[in-house]
Amino acid sequence: MDFTVEEVEAWKERMRAAPPATADDHTVLRDGRHLDTPEKVLAWYVEIGAMTSTEAEEFLAHR
């Protein structure tokens, strides 16, 4: 099967015009948590930041 550049561009254009996310369209973490609200997303970012900070401190302590 051959795809032309025009087809790929049309496909990309359709995806750019995609509607906003819906309730069943969200990230799920490996531990089963659903990031389905802005509050849960922000809490996850705080968690990532804390883990990164801890890892950096451990790195510095053993350096």
Next chain:
Amino acid sequence: MFVGGAAGNLYGATRATQDVDILVRRTPENLDRVGAALRELNARLRVEGFTDEEAKALPQVWDGITLGRTGILTLQTDAGQLDVLPDIPDADGRRLTYDDLLPSAESLPLRPGFAALVASPAAIIASKEWAGRPKDHEALPELRALAARRQPPASQH
């Protein structure tokens, strides 16, 4: 590896899909590579209640370690919507990973010099049969017709 509706499009299905679903090999080295690609695409989380501008304001956290903590990842990127999946179901609901699907996947040319690895039509059909949502049922007749017309590929892997 492309899966889902976009994979169906690559086999010739005409049904519109809003996002691209991909499976990636979940080794630490590969997740680091995926993270680099997501940063290049300016990927941000897609979640109801956030505008895209708000999501863009969040830090870029895509590295192998963080990706290893995610299962289904729904993203908006500068190139469109992208979902990074850990696996897809077969007809019995068993979860199949990138490595499970690789032997039957096909390499399809997108444009000169660039090919895409795509899960087999049978794998795409099975995952949609298992998912069973209205949009999956709508897509199935065309996918089955395309699969029936398609010659099995010569071994590519």
